[in-house]
Amino acid sequence: GAGVSQTPSNKVTEKGKYVELRCDPISGHTALYWYRQSLGQGPEFLIYFQGTGAADDSGLPNDRFFAVRPEGSVSTLKIQRTERGDSAVYLCASSPIAARSYNEQFFGPGTRLTVL
């Protein structure tokens, strides 16, 4: 079956621009996570959705970052007024099990964001 997909695979933008990154989770997975990974670092938690609602958004670095999951499936991570420090690989993961009985997460290939 299809895994987690993310589009675009690469995004180059200019400082100050707005970007949207899309995640299509595995069908039926209720939990969805966004992470950011810089070179040589492990993934850094950004936000977790359980269904349509953001159950934990404490990892979002500031109010320029926002994520939605309106129908409980596809999610979009939105970054306003991009800065060079936002450059990283943005990873999405989904899980079939609610966080309270957490098990494995299935990761997408990531979107590499470069802010010039």
Place this chain on the structure above:
Amino acid sequence: EDQVTQSPEALRLQEGESSSLNCSYTVSGLRGLFWYRQDPGKGPEFLFTLYSAGEEKEKERLKATLTKKESFLHITAPKPEDSATYLCAVHPIRDDKIIFGKGTRLHILP
């Protein structure tokens, strides 16, 4: 503060040379500890979940173990295709976020 520290940062082994990767963690309470493999340009791939001290899990040449303060990923007679970055992550009992370590870059020489 919850933390995950992995060592070494990088490890080069000859094919067939067994070794262990370390993951030390500090959490107020542990819901689960996870090992992932990440190949260049790809997302992490799940390997193991460990829930309690003393637990062990195996998959092919890999075995993961857990104590109250650390986890080891033992690799036995590795092959070049085992070359990857191995990530350790913890799920604290008090919330829903997963905390990853920086990973160990493993390179197996043929």
